[in-house]
Amino acid sequence: xxxxxxxxxxxxxxxxxxxxxxxxxxxxxxxxxxxxxxxxxxxxxxxxxxxxxxxxxxxxxxxxxxxxxxxxxxxxxxxxxxxxxxxxxxxxxxxxxxxxxxxxxxxxxxxxxxxxxxxxxxxxxxxxxxxxxxxxxxxxxxxxxxxxxxxxxxxxxxxxxxxxxxxxxxxxxxxxxxxxxxxxxxxxxxxxxxxxxxxxxxxxxxxxxxxxxxxx
Numbered sequence: 289x290x291x292x293x294x295x296x297x298x299x300x301x302x303x304x305x306x307x308x309x310x311x312x313x314x315x316x317x318x319x320x321x322x323x324x325x326x327x328x329x330x331x332x333x334x335x336x337x338x339x340x341x342x343x344x345x346x347x348x349x350x351x352x353x354x355x356x357x358x359x360x361x362x363x364x365x366x367x368x369x370x371x372x373x374x375x376x377x378x379x380x381x382x383x384x385x386x387x388x389x390x391x392x393x394x395x396x397x398x399x400x401x402x403x404x405x406x407x408x409x410x411x412x413x414x415x416x417x418x419x420x421x422x423x424x425x426x427x428x429x430x431x432x433x434x435x436x437x438x439x440x441x442x443x444x445x446x447x448x449x450x451x452x453x454x455x456x457x458x459x460x461x462x463x464x465x466x467x468x469x470x471x472x473x474x475x476x477x478x479x480x481x482x483x484x485x486x487x488x489x490x491x492x493x494x495x496x497x498x499x500x501x502x503x504x
Contacts, residue, residue, distance in 0.1 A: 320355045321362035327353070328363060332372050332383055342380040343373065370394065388478035396482065403490040412490075416483045420464065423480075427470045435470050442466045 328349075331337060344352065349360045364381050367373045371386030402408045427439065442463040449455040461484070468480035 319362075320353075320359040321366070324349070324353050324355060324359055324363035325366045328367060329370070329372060332367075337383045339383050339385050342382050345380055388474040389481070392475070392478040392482045396486070399482070399486050400489060403486060409487065409490050412483065412487055416487070419479065419483065420467065423467050423470065423476070427467060431470050435466075438466050439463070439470075 328343070337343060343349070343364075346357060346360050346364075349355075350357055353360070364373060364375060367381070368375050371384060371390030373381040374384045375381050399412075403412055427435070431439065442459065446456065446459040446463050449459050464480065464484075465477075468477050
């Protein structure tokens with residue numbers, strides 16, 4: 289009976305393929321700016337720099353990390369995008385607390401990638417439905433008279449805009465915004481805005497008449 293050669297086994301064939309792939313894709317070293325960014329981020333999270341405190345000057349950071357000014361500036365810009373520092377012209381970067389919008393915004397790239405896959409839009413639409421259903425239940429139990437009045441006003445404007453697609457869409461977005469504000473939780477508001485933005489971005493060619501299927 290013929291025996292399979294060791295070199296012909298599936299495991300070794302797979303290993304060979306992986307090896308060839310790795311050889312053709314050498315590892316890339318981290319940029320200096322990325323290493324500076326990571327170190328500063330860890331220092332901020334360890335509270336070595338408190339919220340509101342200024343970081344050392346660019347020149348001091350250049351000396352401390354032994355890097356050039358471009359690397360320091362790129363690192364600070366990345367920390368700003370994460371909401372960890374604020375940068376004003378002529379002033380040193382100041383440590384800040386990330387807002388809810390910034391936190392949710394960090395997920396934007398992954399969310400849009402997920403939306404581009406089959407079934408991604410349907411899953412996010414289901415997520416939005418569950419999220420807004422919870423907001424409705426909360427509003428029914430906890431909304432103040434003033435909040436309910438705002439909600440009713442937004443709904444009336446929306447109902448009066450049935451013959452104007454543009455106004456209907458705008459007023460519908462406003463109604464859902466008022467609904468998301470009722471719990472007073474900034475994370476809820478950030479999630480509401482992000483879900484709408486992600487779904488709209490995932491359907492750039494939706495005709496205006498069908499756009500309502502995304503926002504309603």
